[in-house]
Amino acid sequence: NAGVTQTPKFRILKIGQSMTLQCAQDMNHNYMYWYRQDPGMGLKLIYYSVGAGITDKGEVPNGYNVSRSTTEDFPLRLELAAPSQTSVYFCASRALSGKSDNEQFFGPGTRLTVL
Protein backbone atom coordinates (compact mmCIF):
# COMPACT_ATOMS: atom_id res chain seq x y z
CA ASN A 1 0.00 0.00 0.00
CA ALA A 2 1.23 3.46 -0.89
CA GLY A 3 -1.18 4.97 1.67
CA VAL A 4 -2.05 8.61 0.97
CA THR A 5 -0.12 10.25 -1.85
CA GLN A 6 -0.04 13.92 -2.81
CA THR A 7 1.27 15.75 -5.84
CA PRO A 8 3.07 18.03 -6.30
CA LYS A 9 5.44 18.24 -3.32
CA PHE A 10 6.21 21.91 -3.95
CA ARG A 11 4.65 24.63 -6.10
CA ILE A 12 5.05 28.35 -6.58
CA LEU A 13 2.08 30.25 -8.01
CA LYS A 14 1.58 33.82 -9.07
CA ILE A 15 -1.33 35.78 -7.65
CA GLY A 16 -4.48 35.01 -9.61
CA GLN A 17 -3.28 31.70 -11.04
CA SER A 18 -5.19 28.51 -10.40
CA MET A 19 -4.07 24.98 -9.72
CA THR A 20 -5.23 21.61 -8.46
CA LEU A 21 -3.57 19.73 -5.65
CA GLN A 22 -3.91 16.01 -6.16
CA CYS A 23 -4.59 13.46 -3.45
CA ALA A 24 -5.10 9.73 -3.75
CA GLN A 25 -5.42 6.86 -1.28
CA ASP A 26 -5.33 3.13 -1.88
CA MET A 27 -6.78 1.97 1.43
CA ASN A 28 -10.43 2.05 0.30
CA HIS A 29 -11.17 4.68 2.93
CA ASN A 30 -14.55 6.39 2.85
CA TYR A 31 -13.46 9.62 4.50
CA MET A 32 -10.99 12.05 3.00
CA TYR A 33 -9.83 15.47 4.20
CA TRP A 34 -7.88 18.52 3.17
CA TYR A 35 -6.01 20.57 5.76
CA ARG A 36 -3.75 23.56 5.64
CA GLN A 37 -0.91 24.22 8.05
CA ASP A 38 0.34 27.76 8.41
CA PRO A 39 3.76 28.44 10.00
CA GLY A 40 3.80 27.76 13.73
CA MET A 41 0.22 26.53 13.74
CA GLY A 42 -1.69 23.31 13.86
CA LEU A 43 -3.69 22.00 10.94
CA LYS A 44 -7.02 23.51 9.96
CA LEU A 45 -9.70 21.63 8.04
CA ILE A 46 -10.56 23.04 4.60
CA TYR A 47 -12.97 20.45 3.16
CA TYR A 48 -13.82 16.85 3.74
CA SER A 49 -15.71 14.05 2.04
CA VAL A 50 -17.56 11.08 3.52
CA GLY A 51 -17.70 9.20 0.23
CA ALA A 52 -17.78 9.54 -3.53
CA GLY A 53 -20.07 12.37 -4.58
CA ILE A 54 -20.35 13.87 -1.07
CA THR A 55 -18.28 16.82 0.15
CA ASP A 56 -18.66 19.36 2.92
CA LYS A 57 -16.97 22.50 4.15
CA GLY A 58 -14.56 22.53 7.04
CA GLU A 59 -13.24 25.41 9.10
CA VAL A 60 -11.51 27.45 6.34
CA PRO A 61 -13.14 26.66 2.94
CA ASN A 62 -13.03 30.10 1.30
CA GLY A 63 -10.95 30.22 -1.86
CA TYR A 64 -11.02 26.44 -2.40
CA ASN A 65 -13.15 23.85 -4.13
CA VAL A 66 -13.18 20.08 -4.02
CA SER A 67 -14.77 17.16 -5.81
CA ARG A 68 -14.94 13.44 -5.08
CA SER A 69 -15.82 11.43 -8.14
CA THR A 70 -14.11 8.24 -6.95
CA THR A 71 -13.32 6.67 -3.59
CA GLU A 72 -9.59 6.97 -4.26
CA ASP A 73 -9.19 10.60 -5.35
CA PHE A 74 -9.93 13.90 -3.66
CA PRO A 75 -8.46 16.88 -5.55
CA LEU A 76 -8.34 20.39 -4.06
CA ARG A 77 -8.77 23.31 -6.47
CA LEU A 78 -7.49 26.85 -5.94
CA GLU A 79 -9.18 29.14 -8.47
CA LEU A 80 -7.59 32.55 -7.87
CA ALA A 81 -4.46 32.11 -5.80
CA ALA A 82 -3.81 34.73 -3.14
CA PRO A 83 -0.77 35.24 -0.86
CA SER A 84 -2.94 34.22 2.10
CA GLN A 85 -3.08 30.73 0.61
CA THR A 86 0.65 30.25 1.06
CA SER A 87 0.74 27.22 3.32
CA VAL A 88 1.48 23.52 3.54
CA TYR A 89 -1.49 21.42 2.46
CA PHE A 90 -2.15 17.96 3.81
CA CYS A 91 -4.57 15.36 2.56
CA ALA A 92 -5.76 12.64 4.92
CA SER A 93 -8.11 9.69 4.90
CA ARG A 94 -9.72 7.33 7.35
CA ALA A 95 -11.82 4.21 7.37
CA LEU A 96 -15.52 4.29 8.18
CA SER A 97 -15.12 1.78 10.96
CA GLY A 98 -12.81 -0.89 12.23
CA LYS A 99 -9.75 -1.22 14.42
CA SER A 100 -8.30 2.08 13.29
CA ASP A 101 -11.63 3.88 13.52
CA ASN A 102 -11.10 7.64 13.64
CA GLU A 103 -7.39 7.36 12.93
CA GLN A 104 -6.58 9.68 10.06
CA PHE A 105 -3.71 8.74 7.77
CA PHE A 106 -1.89 11.71 6.30
CA GLY A 107 -0.10 12.33 3.05
CA PRO A 108 3.36 13.94 2.92
CA GLY A 109 2.01 17.41 2.18
CA THR A 110 2.32 20.01 -0.59
CA ARG A 111 4.19 23.24 0.13
CA LEU A 112 2.50 26.03 -1.83
CA THR A 113 3.86 29.56 -2.15
CA VAL A 114 1.82 32.33 -3.77
CA LEU A 115 3.82 35.36 -4.87
Place this chain on the structure above:
Amino acid sequence: AQTVTQSQPEMSVQEAETVTLSCTYDTSESDYYLFWYKQPPSRQMILVIRQEAYKQQNATENRFSVNFQKAAKSFSLKISDSQLGDAAMYFCAYKEKDFGNEKLTFGTGTRLTIIP
Protein backbone atom coordinates in the same frame (compact mmCIF):
# COMPACT_ATOMS: atom_id res chain seq x y z
CA ALA B 1 -16.21 26.03 20.22
CA GLN B 2 -13.62 23.44 21.07
CA THR B 3 -10.10 24.67 21.59
CA VAL B 4 -6.85 22.83 22.18
CA THR B 5 -3.97 24.52 23.97
CA GLN B 6 -0.36 23.44 24.04
CA SER B 7 1.44 25.84 26.34
CA GLN B 8 4.98 24.59 25.67
CA PRO B 9 6.20 25.80 22.26
CA GLU B 10 9.52 23.99 22.77
CA MET B 11 10.84 21.24 25.01
CA SER B 12 14.15 19.43 25.19
CA VAL B 13 15.22 16.23 26.88
CA GLN B 14 18.39 14.19 27.24
CA GLU B 15 18.46 10.98 25.28
CA ALA B 16 17.13 8.05 27.35
CA GLU B 17 15.33 10.38 29.76
CA THR B 18 11.60 10.94 30.16
CA VAL B 19 9.70 14.00 28.99
CA THR B 20 6.07 15.07 29.35
CA LEU B 21 4.27 17.29 26.87
CA SER B 22 1.20 19.18 28.06
CA CYS B 23 -2.17 19.64 26.40
CA THR B 24 -5.41 21.11 27.66
CA TYR B 25 -8.68 21.38 25.82
CA ASP B 26 -12.06 22.95 26.20
CA THR B 27 -15.30 21.18 25.38
CA SER B 28 -18.84 20.77 26.65
CA GLU B 29 -19.09 17.25 25.24
CA SER B 30 -18.89 14.16 27.43
CA ASP B 31 -17.54 11.75 24.85
CA TYR B 32 -14.84 12.51 22.32
CA TYR B 33 -11.45 11.44 21.01
CA LEU B 34 -8.06 12.87 21.85
CA PHE B 35 -4.93 12.27 19.80
CA TRP B 36 -1.23 12.98 19.82
CA TYR B 37 0.33 13.33 16.38
CA LYS B 38 4.05 13.50 15.62
CA GLN B 39 5.37 15.58 12.74
CA PRO B 40 9.07 14.94 12.03
CA PRO B 41 11.11 17.14 9.66
CA SER B 42 9.75 15.09 6.77
CA ARG B 43 6.38 16.81 7.52
CA GLN B 44 4.46 13.53 7.56
CA MET B 45 1.84 13.52 10.33
CA ILE B 46 2.00 10.25 12.26
CA LEU B 47 -0.49 9.15 14.91
CA VAL B 48 1.32 8.43 18.17
CA ILE B 49 -1.52 7.58 20.51
CA ARG B 50 -5.30 7.88 20.83
CA GLN B 51 -7.64 8.13 23.82
CA GLU B 52 -11.41 7.78 23.97
CA ALA B 53 -12.92 9.99 26.65
CA TYR B 54 -15.26 7.34 28.05
CA LYS B 55 -12.32 5.01 28.74
CA GLN B 56 -10.84 5.78 32.15
CA GLN B 57 -7.68 3.78 31.52
CA ASN B 58 -4.83 5.82 30.11
CA ALA B 59 -3.71 4.74 26.65
CA THR B 60 -0.21 3.31 26.18
CA GLU B 61 1.80 2.54 23.05
CA ASN B 62 5.26 1.16 23.84
CA ARG B 63 7.33 4.12 25.17
CA PHE B 64 4.43 6.55 24.78
CA SER B 65 1.71 6.95 27.38
CA VAL B 66 -0.86 9.57 28.26
CA ASN B 67 -2.16 11.05 31.48
CA PHE B 68 -5.81 11.74 30.73
CA GLN B 69 -7.54 13.87 33.36
CA LYS B 70 -11.10 14.30 32.10
CA ALA B 71 -12.34 16.61 34.83
CA ALA B 72 -9.34 18.88 34.39
CA LYS B 73 -9.56 18.57 30.57
CA SER B 74 -5.90 17.68 30.43
CA PHE B 75 -4.21 15.19 28.10
CA SER B 76 -0.44 15.04 28.53
CA LEU B 77 1.95 12.79 26.61
CA LYS B 78 4.82 11.03 28.36
CA ILE B 79 7.73 9.76 26.30
CA SER B 80 9.96 7.34 28.18
CA ASP B 81 13.52 6.40 27.22
CA SER B 82 13.68 9.25 24.69
CA GLN B 83 15.40 8.43 21.41
CA LEU B 84 16.92 10.67 18.75
CA GLY B 85 14.12 9.63 16.39
CA ASP B 86 11.57 11.17 18.75
CA ALA B 87 12.70 14.66 17.75
CA ALA B 88 9.70 16.28 16.05
CA MET B 89 6.76 18.62 16.43
CA TYR B 90 4.04 17.04 18.54
CA PHE B 91 0.42 18.08 18.08
CA CYS B 92 -2.46 17.39 20.42
CA ALA B 93 -5.85 17.07 18.69
CA TYR B 94 -9.50 16.74 19.66
CA LYS B 95 -12.47 15.28 17.81
CA GLU B 96 -16.10 15.00 18.81
CA LYS B 97 -17.73 11.60 18.52
CA ASP B 98 -20.84 12.96 16.84
CA PHE B 99 -21.46 11.28 13.51
CA GLY B 100 -21.18 13.93 10.83
CA ASN B 101 -18.80 16.17 12.76
CA GLU B 102 -15.49 15.55 11.11
CA LYS B 103 -13.55 18.49 12.49
CA LEU B 104 -10.23 17.57 14.08
CA THR B 105 -9.07 20.51 16.19
CA PHE B 106 -5.30 20.81 16.60
CA GLY B 107 -3.17 22.65 19.11
CA THR B 108 -0.27 24.81 17.96
CA GLY B 109 2.31 22.13 18.67
CA THR B 110 5.37 21.52 20.84
CA ARG B 111 8.78 21.18 19.24
CA LEU B 112 10.71 18.41 21.00
CA THR B 113 14.50 18.34 20.80
CA ILE B 114 16.47 15.29 21.92
CA ILE B 115 19.92 16.07 23.31
CA PRO B 116 22.44 13.29 22.63
